[in-house]
Amino acid sequence: MKKALVMLMVVALFAGVLGFTPVRAAEGAIVQITIGSTKATINSKAVVLDQPPLIESGRTLVPFRFIGEAIGAQIGWNPAKKSVSYVLGNKNIVLTIGSVTAIVNGVKTTLDVAPKILPTGRTVVPIRFISESIGAKVDWNATTRMVTVTVAAAKPSWSTPIKIVLSAPFTGSGSILGTYCKGGAQLAVDEINAAGGVNGAKLDLITYDDQANASTAATVVRRALDSDKAVAIFGPNMSAAVLGVHALAQQAKVPMLVGATSPSLRYDTTHNDYLFRLRADDGVKVAQQVKYIVEILKAKKPGIILGSDDYCTSALAVAKQAFEKYGIKIVDIESMKEGDKDVTAQVTKLKNAGIDVLVGLTHEPEAAVVMLKVRQLKLAVPIVGFSAWGVPAFTDLAGDAAIGVISVQGFNPADTDPTVKKFVDAYKAKWGMEPSDPAQCYYDGVYLLKKAIETAGSTDPVKIDEALKTVEYTGVQGLMKCDALHNFTNICYISQFNGKTWKVISKIP
Amino acid sequence: MANILETKALTKRFGGIVANRGINLAIEQGKTTGLIGPNGSGKSTFINQISGMFPPTSGSILFEGEEISRKPACEIASMGIARTFQRIQLFGHLNVVENVLVSRCKFMRASALDIALGTARVRHEEKAQFDKAMEFLGIVGLDGDAWKLPSNLPYGKRRALEIARALALEPLLLLLDEPAAGMTKEEFVEILRIMEILKERKITMLLVEHTMEFIRKAVDRVYVLNFGEVIAQGSFEEIERNKAVISAYLGDENE
Amino acid sequence: MVLSDLLQNIIGGVTVGATYGLIGLGVVFLWQSIERINFANISSAMLAAYLFYTFYTQLHLGFLVAFVVSIAIIAAYGLALRHLVLEPINRHGGDKLEFVVATLMLCTFWLSVVKVLYGGIAKPFPPVFGEATSFVQIGSISIPSVYFWIFFVVLVLVLVLYVLLQRTMIGKMFRATAQNKEMASLVGINVGMTTSLAFMLSTSIVGIAGILLAPIYFVSLDLGGGPIGVKGFAAAVMGGLIDPLGTILGGLSIGLIENFSTLFISSAYKDVISFVVLVVVLVWKPRGIFNWTTKGD
């Protein structure tokens, strides 16, 4: 009985030493060992070594079989030549006991320390050399005397291009936006492809015109899903179009990354696990606009000029709430319709209401109409406009009348941040024009997708979708990470127009 | 005397109805030719074809030897055929003198460029045409009503205006479709007076009438239509005695 | 509310109202001549503005050349309208209703064509009538310089049209043709020619209006439909469809009603109020509110 118990313990011990399942190459692994200790971890699971790692001439030596199995390599032992070999993927390493010469992929390399057989009979090899030769990363922590070997997930290489679809407006009232959507996405795709693609596979961007129209967008998305078999869809960029089609992506379980900014596309409303937003939503922007008006401009009597569609009215709802939180009463709200060209009466009333700041919640042409009238009637208060007041479509029309206007923007090409500058320069070089919102978000979006595919180790849309929820990526819009509302970023700018460019007043966050 | 207008086997069908059947009719230069016949016998249809309101089904219309049966109405009018209507037709939104002035368009010689630039030539011409229009109004005794709208004129004067408008075309042939229809005694006298003036001016006319008294006084030669066919022709006296004509009318048109 | 505010609003209302009136003139002219309502009337304004933009801003032709070429093209377009829309409809036995439907579709057609060719985004109009931000200051009232151009051209156009229709032979020919084509033809009027001229003049007037309005409307799709088209039509209706002066006054009334309803009631109800007024006028005075003379038939 006692004998049986001992046997069991021996088996248990063995299991403790060798009982870890060798990781599969594709999965990657993190191996941690400590000098002089038999305790080690592989992917956070404790294992016990039969021989503690030791340092010789500044190099850490570990049992040859342990490291090979930990990183998932095939191990060979040739007793005649006294050589050890490791094969992982397309890497092949041969070491000889007592020799500083190693052969990596058929090429002779010289080691600092030769592999050797310890007096205990264990064969040890230099861990850094082995790890780095097969492409793993080695970190050394001097205080804890711990070595961490990170084996990246082996990159499966896909031969067929990875299809992604962009649905954006190229005709219709939003056509200029389509140009920017495509400009950003295509730039990222071309950069990625030039640098070798995603795990060796090229990205193939297919672009369709959705005319900023929900029914056309539905046709485009169905085509992307059914016939193109896209792994992810970028756009539509128009909120109303996204509302009409995001359920299609959900049904097909294909991630949809959009630059549409309506607050109604937040996860708490859509409950769509496949819908992600690539730039700050309008709710966030209006809140920041109000915050700036109250905290920096110290305005107490805001007046609002309001457009009539959903973009404007949902901005108003957020603005009302935000002002209320500060205990500030909006003294006058004047409305106009899209297409209105005379706002004499509205501006007169705002002026007579004694407002100390004009909050513009309209689209671009209406913003221009308002500003021309503001200048004509000499309404001399700060003007703080919503996102439509911060784009060329407004400043081109308003001309000099736009000088001095402050706007909340999703993107400002004048930002001096190096990542932004690099993007702006590349965009200009490629397209001969300056990028404007939303170009940056589709640019970031494609890079995000690349990272998600790499993390998922698969082009399966469901796995990409899972990965999108966890990946972090630092791009033109700073750190992008999926939050509870499925928004990747809340970045926005408060900027002021000086007649040529928008000077950044503050960048949030 | 030469015939200004001749029709040869002129035929007009409306579906099953043959409104004019093989009509051979000649209008002599400078004379007044009468066209009579019972209701629905095809008189107005005949005038409509000559004035170009619709083309004949077959046959030909020779005006001064030229075939006009396929020409558009405005061209026929310009060639010199003017008409009035059984039911008076005026331009209601144009005042009296303007109603006459429209007939003077064909006499305008100014080019499109002149008109566009409003040159002196145009203004001079328009003044001349205006004077002409007033002259025609004078003939029918309407020069005092020049600035009224037609709706403000009594019935008889409307008829006179229609005649003045036709005269303003300075026609070689004037087609009058029942000018005395629906007139009071006094108005009838006025129309007779106008007819006299026209005859004095040697205007060739085709006169469609039911009023025999009128016909007797006005015409040199009469054609009688019945069921679209010419059943008789000749002087009024000859026609009066014609048996076929009497039976066609059955004495119902004898005042 | 001070006096200068009131005056300022009267000027705003009158200018925008005059633009409605101008557009209405195109409607009136065609109705006067052929008794047809061209629902693509407003398209001529948009097309002319885009043509002018193309010639002046993109091809750098001079103002006069760009203007004349644009209007010539628009006039030719009017001629095409007659031969490619009106005549085929007439040939197939269509009447007013068919023409309305066809031109309604044409209006949408031109909007899509311009969208495809120029994109949907509004373009700034070159400052040929003075910079958008140049204002003439009269006491405490400030008036954009382009407003003076609008007043001036509207005045000239109304005068020219009035004289043309009421005082010239051509005008009488138009009016006669409008009332009774058959009879017009019987008094020697070449109805085909007057019809062509009517179409060309109608599109040209609206085309001139389009170029004139572009500083206010921008070179945008707003010039090819929407409020201005509807209100231009409303102005024409207030002029009884035949009266150029009444049409301009109708346009001015709409512009003023809009401004004053915003000023004294609420901007939210501006359009509701103007359309209620229009409907009331239509019911109460279907022949136009400025029906000076009693018309016969």
Ligand SMILES: Nc1ncnc2c1ncn2[C@@H]1O[C@H](COP(=O)(O)OP(=O)(O)OP(=O)(O)O)[C@@H](O)[C@H]1O
């Ligand atoms: N446009 C038409 N379409 C069909 N039938 C027609 C047309 N015009 C005339 N008719 C028919 O042709 C026949 C001749 O008509 P028309 O008007 O020429 O007669 P009329 O002699 O002028 O009669 P009245 O003395 O009543 O004026 C009638 O039967 C009439 O119904």
Ligand SMILES: [Mg+2]
């Ligand atoms: Mg008859």
